[in-house]
Amino acid sequence: MTPESASAEPTRSLEIELTFDVGVDTPVPSWQTLGCVVSVDGPERRELDAQYFDVHDVTLGRAGYAVRRRTGGPDEGWHIKGPKDADGARLEQHWPLGAPGVPPAELIRVVIPIAPTAGESGALRRIARIRNDRHAYLLKDGAGAVVAEFVDDHVRAVDELRGVETRWREWEFELGPAAPAGRADRAALLEAATEIALAAGARPAASDSKLARTLGV
Numbered sequence: 337m338t339p340e341s342a343s344a345e346p347t348r349s350l351e352i353e354l355t356f357d358v359g360v361d362t363p364v365p366s367w368q369t370l371g372c373v374v375s376v377d378g379p380e381r382r383e384l385d386a387q388y389f390d391v392h393d394v395t396l397g398r399a400g401y402a403v404r405r406r407t408g409g410p411d412e413g414w415h416i417k418g419p420k421d422a423d424g425a426r427l428e429q430h431w432p433l434g435a436p437g438v439p440p441a442e443l444i445r446v447v448i449p450i451a452p453t454a455g456e457s458g459a460l461r462r463i464a465r466i467r468n469d470r471h472a473y474l475l476k477d478g479a480g481a482v483v484a485e486f487v488d489d490h491v492r493a494v495d496e497l498r499g500v501e502t503r504w505r506e507w508e509f510e511l512g513p514a515a516p517a518g519r520a521d522r523a524a525l526l527e528a529a530t531e532i533a534l535a536a537g538a539r540p541a542a543s544d545s546k547l548a549r550t551l552g553v
Contacts, residue, residue, distance in 0.1 A: 345442065346416075346429035346430055346431050346442065346443075346446075347429070347430045348427060348428070348429050348430075349427075349428050349430070350425045350426070350427060350428075351417070351425060351426045351427075351428050351510060352423070352424060352425045352426075352510065352511045352515075352522070352526075353508050353509060353510035353511070354508065354509040354510075354526060354529060354530060354533070355506060355507070355508050355540075355541035355545075356506060356507040356508075356509075356533050356534075356538035356539060356540060356541055357504070357505075357506055357538065357539045357540070357541050357542055358488075358505050358506060358507050358537065358538045358539070359505070359537060360505055362505075362536065362537040362538065363536065363537075364471075364473075364486070364488055364507075364536070365486075365532045365533060365535070365536040366532075367473065367475050367486060367532065369532060370475065370483075370525075370528055370529060370532060371528065372477055372483050372525065373475045373476065373477065373483055373484075374476060374477055374478045375476045375480075376473050376474070376475055376476070377473065377474040377476065378471070378472055378473035378474055379471035379472060379473055379488065380471070380472045380473075381469070381470070381471060381472075382408055382409045382468075382469075382470040382471075382472055383408045383467075383468075383469060383470075384406055384407070384408040384409050384466075384467065384468040384470055385406065385407050385408055385465070385466075385467050385468075386404045386405070386406035386407075386465070386466045386467075386468070387404060387405050387406075387437075387462050387464075387465050388402060388403065388404045388462065388463050388464040388465070388466070388547050388550075389403045389404065389405070389439070389460040389461060389462055389463065390403065390451075390460065390461070390463045391451045391453050391454055391459050391460060391461070392453070392459070392461065394463070395450065395451040395453075396447060396450055396451050396454075397463075397547070397551070397553075399419065399450050399451075400418065400419025400420070401416060401417065401418055401419065401447070401450060402415075402416070402417040402545065402547050403415070403416055403439070403443070403447060403460070404417075404547075405433065405436075405437070405439070407433065409470065411430060412433060413430050413431055413432050413433050414430070414431040414432070414433070414434070414439055414440055414443055415428055415429065415430050415431075416428070416429045416443060416446055416447065417545075423519065429443075429446065431443055439460060444460075462496055463495075463496055463497055463551070464493065464494060464495055464496055464497075464547060464550045464551060465493070465494045465496065466491060466492075466493040466494075466546050466547070466550055467491070467492045467493070468489050468490065468491050468492075468546075469489070469490040469491075470487050470488070470489050470490075471487065471488040471489075471490075472485060472486075472487045472488075473485070473486045473487070473488075474512075475512070476514075477514050479514075481512075481513065481514035482512035482513055482514055483511075483512055483514045483515050483525075484509055484510060484511050484512050484515060484525075484529070485508075485509075485510045485512055486507065486508070486509050486510075487507065487508045487510075488505070488507055489505065489506050489507070489508065489546075490503075490505050491503060491504050491505065491506065491546060493546065493549070493550040494550070495550050495551050495552065497551070498551075498552070500552070502549070502550065504549070506541060506546075507533060507538055509526075509529045509533065511525070511526075
């Protein structure tokens with residue numbers, strides 16, 4: 337896999353989210369019971385198709401990084417997700433889709449310090465494919481700003497290293513631009529969201545991410 341030579345600088349964002357395992361028939365919660373939420377938009381249906389890549393010894397994954405090319409949804413493109421920091425946030429870097437299967441050269445430059453062999457021709461290989469029927473809801477405050485996004489995910493995943501296919505359903509609750517900026521207020525919002533999800537029948541996710549669950553780690 338040869339990197340695409342011309343690549344834009346990535347957009348960067350911090351992802352702070354909760355993830356829950358949930359049964360097939362569990363109804364979604366009523367998020368307007370969350371104090372700061374005045375209205376809920378959705379669901380918006382999104383068909384997501386993500387291909388995940390790593391070097392032969394899965395160095396990136398073992399270091400807590402995920403490299404993917406995803407189509408569908410408002411943020412389709414190439415992504416690098418970093419490991420969680422002390423506050424549970426992950427730095428996500430995003431590049432446009434470009435040519436199928438051809439990672440941006442700048443993405444390769446970012447991962448080389450973590451996985452030096454990533455710069456070699458063909459070093460990045462596809463390790464998983466995750467397709468997701470996503471139902472997305474925007475949770476808004478009184479001014480119409482997005483406090484959080486809640487998604488109800490119906491996942492079909494293939495571990496291409498082991499040839500194993502799995503299916504599951506999960507919920508994600510991700511803080512939006514109008515979420516509290518202070519650490520204590522943010523923690524209180526996440527705690528309240530957790531209580532609502534658990535009361536609706538969810539369980540804390542057994543895996544750290546969709547990729548980890550796909551790969552059985």
